[in-house]
Amino acid sequence: MARTDERFREAYNALLSICSSMPKNESLPSEAELSKKLGVSRTVIRSALSRLSDVGIIHWDGRDKRVMRELDDSDYIEVPSETISGDELERQFLNWILRFDVPPGTPLNASELCRRFNVPPHALHEFLASLSRFGLVARRQRGGWQLLGFTRDYALELFELRTMIELNAISRLVALPEEHPIWPQLDDLKCEHQELAEQIDKRYNDFSVLDERFHNAIYKVNHNRFIVELQRIIALVFYYHYQWDKSDERERNEAAIQEHLELIEAIQSRDESAALSAARKHLNTSKKTLLLSLKIHNHL
Incomplete structure (x- = not known):
């Protein structure tokens, strides 16, 4: 896979993670801000926004870019690359909690966790969803995930x-x-x-x-x-x-x-x-x- 295509896929999934943390009808940042935040060119950002618009995730009209619906794991696209296994993700996640003292109630930044653990967004979302079955993490009302405590x-x-x-x-x-x-x-x-x-x-x-x-x-x-x-x-x-x-x-x-x-x-x-x-x-x-x-x- 060409590096250009890989950058597009990574940027697209990163934009999906941003959209998932926002309520419906909220406006996305400007292309310049997104380009700086994700570390890719505006051309890549515009290509990713165009695809988001095509599949109905955002409404894009000039500078107005609004989130139109909730996301699920099927919205993310595969990024073939060297990534860690599910077992290794679980181990690194637990070690992160242990060694960095992440307290209960902490919001989980999906983009940051993807970079930390070298996993694509869809893999991280699947992992967090599996933990949510046990009440360990939960989706936040305004999107994203939160680490829960224990009674x-x-x-x-x-x-x-x-x-x-x-x-x-x-x-x-x-x-x-x-x-x-x-x-x-x-x-x-x-x-x-x-x-x-x-x-x-x-x-x-x-x-x-x-x-x-x-x-x-x-x-x-x-x-x-x-x-x-x-x-x-x-x-x-x-x-x-x-x-x-x-x-x-x-x-x-x-x-x-x-x-x-x-x-x-x-x-x-x-x-x-x-x-x-x-x-x-x-x-x-x-x-x-x-x-x-x-x-x-x-x-x-």
């Missing part, structure tokens, strides 16, 4: 579900045969936990990714498609959101590493009673941490 009831209901899923998985895990791939995987995870514990002063922020991988390994024993889907919301709430409280993050992560190691050793010994006890201890710690974080951030 105490939301957190407790999700914790109850997480506990049932995880304890069931552990009971199944300890009975798996010696040749099952989970056992070398647990060996590797144990080594990574021990290594992180030794470097905790410099690498305590790295615990979130290891935490998610560890619990994912346990959940996958269930081989349940619905659990895989629910794991997305569990990951956001328990592995990322609660860490917005940075006051004692290093100490909390160090303690969680030791709880993980205790659980891994119990699982490796095939001691179901000890494994379930270690899992309940770790789950209750996670619950207390989450509720304390919500209280500190006035979400209770």
